[in-house]
Amino acid sequence: MTATVEGVPFVTDGATGAAGVPGGPRATTVDVIIPVLDEERALPGCIETVHRFLRESFPLPWRITIVDSGSTDGTWELARRLSRDLPGVAAVRLETVGKGAAIRAGWSASGADVVAFMDVDLSTELPALLPLVMAVVSGHCEIAIGSRLLGGARIRRSFRREVISRGYNGLLRVGFRAGFTDSACGFKAARAEVIRPILAKVADDAWFFDTEMLLIAEHNGARVREVAVDWTEDADSKVRLWRTAWADLRGMVRVARALSSGAATVELPRPPDPAPAPSPPARIALVRRLVSFGLVGLASTVVHAFLYLLLRTALPVEAANLLALAATAVVNTEAHRRWTFNRRAGRRVVAHARAGLLFLLNYAVTTTAIVVTGAGPRWTEGLALVCASLAMTAIRFTLLDRWVFPRR
Template sequence: MDTRAATKPAPRVLGTAARLASVDIVIPVLNEERALPGCVRTLAAFLDDRFPLPWRITIMDNGSTDATWPLAAALAGEFDQVHARRIDVRGRGAALRAAWRDSPADIVAYMDVDLSTDLDALFPLVAAVASGHSEIAIGTRLAHSARTRRSLRREVVSRSYNALLRYGFGAGFSDAQCGFKAARTDVVRPLMDKVEDNGWFFDTELLLLAEHNGLRVHEVPVDWIEDIDSRVRVVRTAADDLKGLARLAWSMSTGRAGVRVSRSEPVPRHPDAVVARPRAVTLARFTSFAAIGVLSVILFTLIYLPLRAFWSPATANLAALVLTGIVNTEANRRWTFGRVRRSTMHVRATALSATTYALTTAAVLAVPPEAGRAAEVGAVVATYCLLTVIRFTALDRWVFSRTRG
């Protein structure tokens, strides 16, 4: 038996074992004559010494009026693996769109010129994509193990904004706007065809579209120190982001955010693995759904009865359905259908609840007043139970469908 220590394994490869995945790290710049030289020299030295994959740096000037462009051109002449490009359209999104669309690399990435994010997180970021595990990887300053130093104002704005993404869009990532991201080139290009923003909202729009279309976004906790010379205007950027979110929500709800992209699907690794058949999966889902359905019926009854003492049948029914529907949909999203993340889920669930409301209200109004309260409650609860059975198919095939347009 050979007891010699094994040699250090080579990094996993994207696509084929014939070669290592290449990485293009883009640095978008706008009037950054002070920060650019130090950034490029520091980054190039780090990559030469500690980065195991083939790499290049692309300086992307988007409309600078100072000495940024001459400096970028000089740096490109100084280093063989540094390239410089210039476009007249301002905005980080415009710079990334132009650089990523024409990049020859397998993986495209970007970082801010101030190097606020510690470079030790770069390989873990890229490795998640190069291994084929994820299509996109992002740095996060909001993970428990991340270490950051920034002003209270930026901390509050960042956490509030990302909370809005989690609870308003069901986003699975925690930090949309950290300037530290990587993606498979063949995946990000069709996504960019749907991204409309050319400014700071570009990152958020790209990530929400990625999750909307079933792609996996991997997060890497980072060490991050705020540069007080940043070009970010927090209040203006926040206002633009809110406008972008409204536009994107409409695009998702109308079905215009679907993109045909190549994404990894889970397959068993063991050659003799026994995989659950679709029928068994459906039975497990239905069992979970049935348990949630029973609790929902009880909750609906407990809400309807006291409200009926003050309100009309239609109004009491509406209030009970709204409250129960929110609980039921969220419970099924978490435990029955596997935390599906898509904004159209809320629109479709609302449409399904409206149908349920119409039918249950029709049932309760069909009961004559002289029949008494017990008959009225019995009619509405019986109709709700019947619709709950039908609701499973609607949730499975429509509301929580993983099929992307």
């Protein structure tokens, strides 16, 4: 089964129907861009491997787009043949040379919800593609990147490349306060509607493209998430390390100027707001409040009675009850505000002022109950105090809920 997008089919066999970005009912479509330049040897094996992996293991509608950026060998003819022979494979020809130019063209022209790219040498193991894409589809980020330097990554490469890579990414973290660890890994995905305005600000067409894109994205508030990957160095890589490193340093200077001058500022679509947590049914919420109120009240009453009996050995009834009640009132009020009624926002001073009036009412009722019992053993005073406190429970619950901590 296929769904035609811009005349090129997205393969949907086995798709799970996951919600589209940013949450619509349509299944999310994914376009995997593979930039190539004079890759007639590597291209057929790469496309057949990726095609087989996506067909057998990828749950979302997908398409592979080969972007040839000015090849002079037989790469373009191979790309056209592959697009004719394999469903879900498209081929695009550019005259501009450069990996960055190829990715920009492929991502900008794609009609997919999520766009991704990988290097033709398949240095990164393909099982990392689904976690990469799902980080974007889930709404947890706008851009997801593979990282060879993240904990859990397994890599095989030369000591020289390891030192250069760590030094380069260290410069980015120090100079730009970058939140990512590996900008150059050729394994990335992005939400299409977010990445397009960012691409318009990226000037580099070559190997610095990835870094410039990520720096501009973070500068404008896009969320970048990393996925640890398994990566093996390609011995036949076309990357010239020292020449590329020098070009990257010049690119960093240029990007720093653009960021500081405001030239790299863009307006990005807002990420979808998270769905609010469902409110519990009214009966369950009431039971929860009553249980919390009872537990807090019971603890306060026990402490109140204990302090009263302790103070009563040296003080008259009125003073002992006042001090004992005052010692528990503030903690009791704050506990109800936080746990029983969950009213953490709002005017705390007003709430405590109203609770003070309720304190005076509680003090008057409990003191009267003790005095009415008359002279007798101390335990009878404690019993009268507890009974009066329990009698105030229903009144306190209603006043706290409706008046002290009113719903907003």
